[in-house]
Amino acid sequence: MxxxxxxxxxxxxxxxxxxxxxxxxxxxxxxxxxxxxxxxxxxxxxxxxxLPTFNLSEILVSGLVNLSEDGVKTTTKLQKGTNIFKIKTKKIEKELEKNPYILEATIIRKYPNKLSIAINERKIAFYTEISGGFYVIDDKGVVLEKKESIEGIEALRIEGIDETCLKIGEQIKNIDEDKIKAICNIHKFIKENSLFEKYNIIKLEVNDFVDLKLYVNNLHMKLGTVDKVNSKVARGFSIIESGTLGEMKGYVDVSFEGNPVIYKEK
CATH class of the missing domain: 1.10.287 (Helix Hairpins)
Structure with a gap:
């Protein structure tokens, strides 16, 4: 076989x-x-x-609002003349994102010898004055830094948050997600409707989250709890914009459904 x-x-x-x-x-x-x-x-x-053709000759930085170009370049520790293929872009991106202001950093090689760094910054939305300084906070409730001055910054002042709740680079502590979301939604409404330009919006008082208060001109809105806070703020500004209150001192209570209560100080 x-x-x-x-x-x-x-x-x-x-x-x-x-x-x-x-x-x-x-x-x-x-x-x-x-x-x-x-x-x-x-x-x-x-x-x-x-080949020297691929040696880094220029670093392009875009997307900066609060940060400086020199500061970003210093953080990268990149040196001109370094071969662009030897640069660990992901590592540098992670290093940049340690900065509380930077939400996302993206590095792209621009052949033959350039690097492009696109920065997506967090947006300042709030500030609170504590211990002789100003903590600035973004529109997601993340604490960005403590500054000596807030000159030139368009942000909503908040009162009633303890300094122990504020750690740079982290979201406001000891406050649940719904409450942070409510604060952020109030700022978003004001910003999107250009109300900072129309009114003297003084502060948002959050001492008691059962009774949020937004101070505008000579009066304040009683918003109550965080439930349906968007519609409450909209109702409050609708009343103010109607022009019937003038320079009235007092408050507008929109914390409940139904006709709001308008109280004028004597």
Whole structure:
């Protein structure tokens, strides 16, 4: 049986000799092509890592609002003349994102010798004055820094948050997510409707989250709890914009459904 199998195999070789030779030639050709590709890739990598053409000559930074270009460049620790292929962009992005102001940093190589750094900054929305300084907070409730001055910053003043709740780089502590969201929604409504420009919006009082108060001009809105705070703020400003209150001192209570209560101080 074994003898017959060997003979059959021999006959197959004889009958298909040309086809087998073609196959072998293809395999040899493929191996040579693969070897050539490996050599070419190796040469290209070597050239890319050694040619001065690919040495960093310029760093482009975009998206800055509060941060300085020099500050961003200093954080990257990048030096001109460094080969751009040797730069670990992901590592630098993570280093940049340690800055509380930076929500996201994206680095792109601009061949042959430039780097583009796109910064997505957090947006300042609030500030609170504590211990002789000003904590600035973004529109998601993240504490960005403590400053000596807030000159030139358009933000809503909040009162009633203890300093122990404020840690730079982190969201306001000891306040649940719904309450933070409510504060942020109030600022968003004011910002999107350009109300900072129309009115003297003094502060948002959050001493008691059962009774939020927004101080505008000479009066304040009693907003009550965080439930449906968007519609409450909208109702409050609608009453103010109607012009019927003038320079009235007192409050508008929109903390409940139904007709609001308007109280005028005597």
């Amino acid at each position: 074994a003898k017959k199998t060997k003979q059959s195999y021999g006959n197959y070789i004889i009958d298909n000799k040309e086809e087998i030779l073609k196959r072998k030639k293809k395999i040899i050709k493929l191996k040579k092509t693969m070897l050539l590709l490996v050599v070419m890739i190796s040469i290209l990598i070597t050239l890319a890592l050694t």
